[in-house]
Amino acid sequence: MAKEKTPEENAFAGTAKTLQKKRETIAVKVEGISKNFGKTKAVDGVSFEAKNGEIFGLLGPNGAGKTTTIRIMLNLIENYKGSVEILGGTCTEKTKDLIGYLPEERGLYKNVTALEAIKYLASLKGMQEEEAEGKALQLMREMNLMEHKDKKIFELSKGTQQKIQIISSIIHNPSLFVLDEPFSGLDPISVKFIIEIIEREKNKGKAIILSTHNMNIAEQVCERVMVINKGRRVLYGNTRQIKERYSRESTIIELAEETEEAEKKIGEIIGIKKVIAKNANTFELLLDVNLKPEDALKALVSKGLEIRRFETTAPSLESIFLTVVESEQWMQE
Amino acid sequence: MDAGIKKGGKMNKTLLIAKHEFFSNVTRKGYLLFAVIVPILFLLSAAMLAIFGTGVSKEEVLIRAMETPIPLPLVIPSIMGAIFSLAIFISSGFLLYGIIEEKENRLIEILLTSVSERQLITGKILGLGMLGITQLVMWIIVSLLAITILPAILWMAHLQGINALQIILISVFFILGYFLFATILAGIGSVLSDTKEASPISGAITTISLLPSWIVIFFFGDPNSMVPTILSYIPVTAPTTMAIRVLMTDPPVIEIITSIIITVITIAAIIFLVEKNLKKNLLTYAKKTKLLG
Numbered sequence: 260m261a262k263e264k265t266p267e268e269n270a271f272a273g274t275a276k277t278l279q280k281k282r283e284t285i286a287v288k289v290e291g292i293s294k295n296f297g298k299t300k301a302v303d304g305v306s307f308e309a310k311n312g313e314i315f316g317l318l319g320p321n322g323a324g325k326t327t328t329i330r331i332m333l334n335l336i337e338n339y340k341g342s343v344e345i346l347g348g349t350c351t352e353k354t355k356d357l358i359g360y361l362p363e364e365r366g367l368y369k370n371v372t373a374l375e376a377i378k379y380l381a382s383l384k385g386m387q388e389e390e391a392e393g394k395a396l397q398l399m400r401e402m403n404l405m406e407h408k409d410k411k412i413f414e415l416s417k418g419t420q421q422k423i424q425i426i427s428s429i430i431h432n433p434s435l436f437v438l439d440e441p442f443s444g445l446d447p448i449s450v451k452f453i454i455e456i457i458e459r460e461k462n463k464g465k466a467i468i469l470s471t472h473n474m475n476i477a478e479q480v481c482e483r484v485m486v487i488n489k490g491r492r493v494l495y496g497n498t499r500q501i502k503e504r505y506s507r508e509s510t511i512i513e514l515a516e517e518t519e520e521a522e523k524k525i526g527e528i529i530g531i532k533k534v535i536a537k538n539a540n541t542f543e544l545l546l547d548v549n550l551k552p553e554d555a556l557k558a559l560v561s562k563g564l565e566i567r568r569f570e571t572t573a574p575s576l577e578s579i580f581l582t583v584v585e586s587e588q589w590m591q592e
Numbered sequence: 593m594d595a596g597i598k599k600g601g602k603m604n605k606t607l608l609i610a611k612h613e614f615f616s617n618v619t620r621k622g623y624l625l626f627a628v629i630v631p632i633l634f635l636l637s638a639a640m641l642a643i644f645g646t647g648v649s650k651e652e653v654l655i656r657a658m659e660t661p662i663p664l665p666l667v668i669p670s671i672m673g674a675i676f677s678l679a680i681f682i683s684s685g686f687l688l689y690g691i692i693e694e695k696e697n698r699l700i701e702i703l704l705t706s707v708s709e710r711q712l713i714t715g716k717i718l719g720l721g722m723l724g725i726t727q728l729v730m731w732i733i734v735s736l737l738a739i740t741i742l743p744a745i746l747w748m749a750h751l752q753g754i755n756a757l758q759i760i761l762i763s764v765f766f767i768l769g770y771f772l773f774a775t776i777l778a779g780i781g782s783v784l785s786d787t788k789e790a791s792p793i794s795g796a797i798t799t800i801s802l803l804p805s806w807i808v809i810f811f812f813g814d815p816n817s818m819v820p821t822i823l824s825y826i827p828v829t830a831p832t833t834m835a836i837r838v839l840m841t842d843p844p845v846i847e848i849i850t851s852i853i854i855t856v857i858t859i860a861a862i863i864f865l866v867e868k869n870l871k872k873n874l875l876t877y878a879k880k881t882k883l884l885g
Contacts (some may be wrong), residue, residue: 333705352708358704367699371616383706427702561617 285344286311286435286466291517292331292341293490301327303490304341309468311434314461316481317470318497318576320584323491325470326363329439333360346435357386357431363470364439365424367490369413373404373423376412376526377430384431391430392410398426402452418444425453431461436460436467442476454480474577478502484576486583502573503544505582509574510552514540528558535578540567543578604761605707611713625725626682638738653697673805675731676766681798681830684773687716688790690816691781711869717774724770728763761838761848768855769831773801775862776828782866795823795827797812804833815841824851827858 287309293514294302302324308591319325330336332348346354367376374395377573399405402422407415415423429436436457442450444464456478457467463584471477475485478498486494494501514521517539525534531583535543546555552571559566617623677730694700703712776797784790802825815837821831830851837843 330701335701335704355706358705362698362701364698366699368616368699379612380702380706383605383703387866412654431771 262334285309285345287332287468288342288344289328289332290342292328292339294327294331294336294339300490302331302339302487304483305487305490305492306341307492307495309435309466309484312461312464312467313482314457314469314480315468316477316484316485317468317479318472318474318580319482323487325487326439327490328487329437329468329470333358333437336406341566347490348592356431357434357506359428359431359436359438361425361428361436361438361441365421367412367420367424367427372409372411373415373419374399374408376423377427378480380427381430381523384433386431394430395426398430402426402449418446418449421445422449429456432463435467436469439470440472441469441567442471444471444585474575474580478576486580488584492504494579498576502576502580505574505579509548509553509572509578510544511537511568511570511572512542512544512559514542515567516540518564521564522560525559528555531555533578533582536580540579543575545574545578600766606711606715606718608720609707609712610719613686613690613716613719617690617723617727617761620686621683623723623727626678627730635734635738635741637816638742638828641744642742657841665690670805670836671859672833673838674802676728676762676835677798678770678802679724679727679731680766680769680773681801682727683770685794685798686720686723687774687789688781688794689779690716690720691778692784693791695781695785710734713866714776716780720771720774721767724766728766739804740785758838762835765831765835765838768852768859769801769835771859772827772831772855772862773797775859775866776848779862779866800828801832805875806838816843825854827855830855852871 283306287307289308290306291304292302293300293304294308305324305328307315311410317325317328327336331339331341332345332350334343343350346357348354350358368379371379374392377395377399378388378391381395382388386394396405399408404419404422404426404535407419407423412420414422425441427437438457441453445453454476457469462469468479469477481498483497484494484501485492512525518524521540522534522536522542525531525544531544532546532547533545535541535545544554544555552569556566559569650875691700707715777794780793780797781790784793804820807819807823820833820837823829824837824847834843834848834851838848
């Protein structure tokens with residue numbers, strides 16, 4: 260006979276079930292959005308979905324249209340083509356309280372203290388003063404910012420100001436986090452802390468849209484990604500599946516010694532689509548489907564290169580990113 | 593709904609913005625100078641005059657006042673008009689620079705993903721309006737104290753007969769003047785992208801708003817003559833001109849009403865235009881990559 264579950268276990272199972280159900284729901288649905296600024300197409304027919312309980316990576320080179328996409332999504336830009344559904348409807352005043360937004364370029368009121376700045380922005384998200392103060396102090400303590408709480412914003416370093424702004428964007432326990440380059444300018448400890456926060460929120464069933472240039476972090480934390488380039492979507496789907504799709508094409512080689520012309524020589528081999536230098540004597544090569552790894556190895560040896568390591572591997576998100584952005588190939592999930 | 597989020601009513605957020613604007617600007621040097629230090633100096637001057645000018649008869653004060661190169665009964669309303677304009681302009685100027693600063697440091701994006709454009713602008717106008725009213729109240733208190741110490745001020749300015757209706761009308765024109773300049777400057781702030789661009793424009797608007805205070809000396813021998821009457825109908829000069837005219841004389845009721853209507857219509861038209869284009873303009877800013885504006 261099966262052991263009866265305790266009320267706690269039942270509650271846990273219920274919560275887990277609810278969370279799982281929540282994870283299947285869509286937090287943001289963007290369909291065919293386009294926006295022109297004069298003659299420039301900032302965003303051109305971009306569609307994507309971000310689900311609850313996942314970290315969705317919004318990737319792309321500078322000027323690709325990431326920020327415009329975010330602004331359209333958050334109703335900061337009007338007069339665009341396409342449709343946006345956010346937390347089950349259009350972005351209304353009520354929805355705003357459920358969104359935590361960290362813009363790419365940041366600033367705070369200069370003449371108020373760090374604690375006042377956080378409390379004011381939290382109050383505009385509907386938090387009560389005492390509640391905002393308690394949560395602000397808790398987050399400041401966690402981020403080792405207590406010594407700065409009564410300092411004016413202009414007295415703080417850029418990194419500290421950024422941490423204050425990150426606290427302001429997450430303090431109100433939003434359902435949807437939209438973080439535009441949250442890691443830029445932060446030390447590794449703070450980066451780790453921010454990753455912990457967003458993973459914790461994800462596990463609570465929150466939706467996180469993360470725009471970043473840091474491919475290593477994107478690869479590490481994002482379940483699904485979208486790469487946009489020149490306003491168009493060039494890659495979209497599950498991070499793991501994308502990597503698998505490219506896995507046969509990626510090879511890591513390590514040369515016995517550093518040579519100045521190694522990268523050039525490797526690039527000359529027909530069938531090697533891309534050479535990414537990992538360090539002075541390690542390269543990631545993306546092979547054309549017609550070039551078998553063993554043939555690539557032969558070609559490298561014939562170029563006079565002494566190979567210490569040759570390994571076919573899953574490509575890094577960075578190499579896929581560089582490839583798709585440069586070739587602008589269109590891939591559907 | 594998640595714990596930690598309480599529904600903030602529409603009015604609440606507007607009032608929160610108003611409160612923030614009031615308290616973050618009340619300690620500014622420019623404001624303290626004009627709202628506290630200058631009134632105190634004014635009061636001290638009145639006290640000095642009272643101490644050293646004792647024993648002079650009312651008639652003698654009037655004769656001396658009229659014998660000055662520009663008669664004091666005209667100079668005092670002119671100064672009062674200038675104080676009136678500056679009180680309006682200092683508060684609405686904070687609105688102009690506040691909006692541009694928020695655009696420069698991108699806070700505007702966080703604000704507009706928290707509140708509506710209308711809540712933001714209304715909150716700012718209300719908060720800074722309270723700042724303007726506080727300033728005016730300070731001047732009224734100081735003026736009453738000065739008059740108590742030195743009643744000759746009233747004789748000099750020909751203000752002996754000032755009544756409650758005049759004070760109400762002046763207050764109405766102060767509030768209208770504030771709303772007019774606040775909306776004009778909010779509109780300008782929403783299209784500009786740099787505080788440097790704002791200085792010449794705000795300078796020009798200050799000049800226009802101060803115009804009635806300057807020309808009062810030349811034309812207000814008869815406050816109901818053609819030039820003051822025309823200025824009462826031009827929106828940017830109407831509030832100050834009418835406040836001075838109400839202070840000095842009894843302008844025809846029809847002119848007071850017409851002036852109020854013209855100003856109200858102008859305010860409504862500007863609010864309509866600003867709101868219509870606000871979001872589009874609020875996100876236009878100079879390409880800068882600094883963390884703080």
